[in-house]
Amino acid sequence: MLPDQILFYVLGALAVGASLLVIGQKNPIHSVLWLIASFAGLSGLYILLDAPFVAVIQIIIYAGAIMVLFLFVVMLLNAGHEDTGEDEARPVSVHRSAIRFGALLSGVLVVELVWALVSAGTLGGVFGSTATLPPAVSSVRTIGRALFTDYAFAFEVTSILILVAMVGAVVLARREATHPAQATDTGARLPGPAEPALRVEVGDEQAERVF
């Protein structure tokens, strides 16, 4: 067996196993950390596919930036565990059957996808045979040249997308001021009766913080 094949199976098993652990954990912090492990496996797969630039930005942007954002929110909300839902009004059996239906649907999805790929493989494969593989395009110079010439418009639109997302996130996460006078002194304001205050534990002391 070729070393590429062995590496593919090891990294693919890492990605699949870590992804399964992401959706299997009770604690969201553990889910985020397992997702970083899954991204590491995918990054190795990108290197196997002769795309080192994608592998590097996978680590820098995904594992470094987006996952840190998730970790911030998980720790900000202090949601260490999932709600069991037993004190809800609806019966638990409805929830169980809904979960079974969802698991059945995703099982059907994986069967369909793999069946489609395998049936395409009997016709010579989706990508044809490996013997006629074209030379790899892996230099950052080529990627940058294509990005700033052929895809320049999409690149600029992407910057507008990021700007809109940033403004939208600020607007959404901003606390609504009930009175204009109170909006000015948000620092020393006591929690109003309509807005539940969140308890954020910082070390030993328990600071009541309104955000």
Add this chain to the structure above:
Amino acid sequence: MLNQYLILSAVLFSIGTLGVFVRRNLITILLSIEIMLNAVNLTFVAAGRAYGAVDGQIIVFFVMTVAAAEAAVGLAIVIALFRHRASLDPDAFTSLKW
């Protein structure tokens, strides 16, 4: 050899779908969406490698940007919802107005 990347990507996408269906935590659902986006990224890179084109890797760049924007807006919505209900269960947010 590149076809097995597609099968791996299909399995990863289904794992993400499973997470969206069965989990009852908004943050875990967002993480499952990230798994699905990464499965699609793997498909793009494999296709770009198969055709010897640079476009696959560039599309991955755009998908990552969209994922970052989606995570920022989604987490802001999660924070705003948590402020109202003090819960992360999506079943707690069944009414549009309260």
